Amino acid sequence: MSASARLAELGLALPEVATPVGTYVPALRHGDLIYTSGQLPLVEGALLATGVVGQREGDVTPERANECARAAVLNAIAAAAAVAGGIDSIAGIVKLTGFVASAPGFTAQPAVINGASGILADVFGEPGRHARSAVGVAALPLGAPVEIELIVATR
Template structure:
């Protein structure tokens, strides 16, 4: 493979613009050979894809399938933050994915939701996308988002 950028193109994907911070932080920070992203929400053109807590079958609730799609978008947004800081092609390994899922009472499907992020990473990076992961259920996320994703990425020196 010539580059991660070309792999993204092969998949028909483009990185979105970096989502501007909602508070006092940077979208991504490098220390040594690691880049840490801030938690990224499923923003598209300045708006959340979905809003609310995740559960099965309740009206006014984000479905697990929609939340999985939102996690995929949040991961794309995190990759955009990495790209803006060091360039996508500097990535050596995706080290860790952390996903937070705003969960309605009784919802325990966080791993399936965060698979939206993990599967995207696998599609793009193959073996270099094999990562450690946390999928955490939380009561609320910023601005009513159903998911938030952050990455830790190893980059070239």
């Protein structure tokens, strides 16, 4: 089954690629690889959540951050697909780097980024399995709780 068919079967659609706010591009092809810029959990132009992820009062919960990772990876897939010539031109996912704005003492970054990894496996099947880093950081652009980058292989 193609990635586009799996995406539809999951009831998901790729969003419009966000216009960069700086002097960079959403994704860049080099040979058979596409590198995405960091993608935030924007849905229809608005962040799903803001703040750091943790267990304290007022923190973004790990569960909500997991949802943010899912939204951010859809944005990353959209950016890569735009450069690849469509989602079905993506042969597989090489690497996912996930950044989590983390409250002091929060160490469950991998659980947050599992949201993004799960989408990749669901959409691309075995070729969606990837190398990964889940990194805790003090802050992310616009106060986003999660940022996702991908390296994808093309057909």
